[in-house]
Amino acid sequence: AKEGGRNLARFYLPGMNERARERLALVDAMRVALASNQFELHYQPQIDLAAGRAIGMEALIRWRHPQHGLMRPDRFITLAEETGLIVPMGAWALRSACAQAVTWQAAGFGPLRVAVNLSARQFQDPALPAMIGAVLRETGLSPRCLELEVTESLMMDDVEVAIVMMKELKAMGVRLSIDDFGTGYSSLAYLKCFPVDVLKIDQSFVRDIEHDPDNAAMVAAIISLSHDLGMRVIAEGVETPAQRDFLARRDCDEVQGYLYSRPVPAAEFECLLQAARVA
Ligand code: C2E
Numbered sequence: 001a002k003e004g005g006r007n008l009a010r011f012y013l014p015g016m017n018e019r020a021r022e023r024l025a026l027v028d029a030m031r032v033a034l035a036s037n038q039f040e041l042h043y044q045p046q047i048d049l050a051a052g053r054a055i056g057m058e059a060l061i062r063w064r065h066p067q068h069g070l071m072r073p074d075r076f077i078t079l080a081e082e083t084g085l086i087v088p089m090g091a092w093a094l095r096s097a098c099a100q101a102v103t104w105q106a107a108g109f110g111p112l113r114v115a116v117n118l119s120a121r122q123f124q125d126p127a128l129p130a131m132i133g134a135v136l137r138e139t140g141l142s143p144r145c146l147e148l149e150v151t152e153s154l155m156m157d158d159v160e161v162a163i164v165m166m167k168e169l170k171a172m173g174v175r176l177s178i179d180d181f182g183t184g185y186s187s188l189a190y191l192k193c194f195p196v197d198v199l200k201i202d203q204s205f206v207r208d209i210e211h212d213p214d215n216a217a218m219v220a221a222i223i224s225l226s227h228d229l230g231m232r233v234i235a236e237g238v239e240t241p242a243q244r245d246f247l248a249r250r251d252c253d254e255v256q257g258y259l260y261s262r263p264v265p266a267a268e269f270e271c272l273l274q275a276a277r278v279a
């Protein structure tokens, strides 16, 4: 499929519509980008509400494009998934996130945990556990400091296969979280079968928490449900003190959002860690 994709990208047929041409050009550019280090990770702190400080960070990919500047993942992730490029791109992201976490741990910032997003395509790859094992060995990161975020819809694609994969990853000692929780469907019945450690409440629920009683009720229910099932729960997209206070009152374990920091480049994130250490 990889070879096919490569050959295809060379044919700019005259009848081909503009959009298809653009897509092929973008795929070509992504291959170049991967080979020439144009991708980078930005980090967003994850705050433990009880401890009142960052105990980890989520790594979010960015493309520093020579012409278009900094590109957010919504511009290229879907295409990377469709073409399979997400597999080497995801491996690169995992490797650099783990290496960065080890660097910060060695600098004395504590047992920081790093969360990395996995796409469906990676999750369906039987070589995934071996790849993750190799990255952990090579970087020296403790497996319990690595959290893998998978979406609810990804797990529902083929529940049986997903459970086998999750069990294999859990056996390695890494943490698993369900990203965008509440946006998929019918997962409640399966939730107890998934060996996950953390639920991440989708930002669409958090956004209206103060004004929409339905969303507030949903969030409160998801927090209780997580705790009843022995999981931790993190709310993303927290932008206001009122949202944070609501979540704290409801015993949410962790929060993440612009209220604390936008995702920032590694050097900037280190400044945040430094400031927290001094404080
Ligand atoms: P996600 O995993 O659900 O990540 C959360 C998104 O919300 C991020 O967008 C983040 O920048 C944004 N965000 C964080 N706090 C706030 C807030 O307080 N308010 C608002 N409005 N937004 C907030 P981003 O970085 O553009 O990433 C978009 C999506 O791209 C991610 O959604 C994830 O699905 C995907 N992605 C990012 N990096 C990777 C990666 O390395 N691999 C894979 N497979 N997917 C990735």
Ligand code: CA
Pocket (backbone or CB within 6 Å): 058, 117, 149, 179
């Ligand atoms: Ca995520």
Ligand code: CA
Pocket (backbone or CB within 6 Å): 179, 180, 200, 202, 203, 236
């Ligand atoms: Ca999310």
Ligand code: CA
Pocket (backbone or CB within 6 Å): 180
């Ligand atoms: Ca999302």
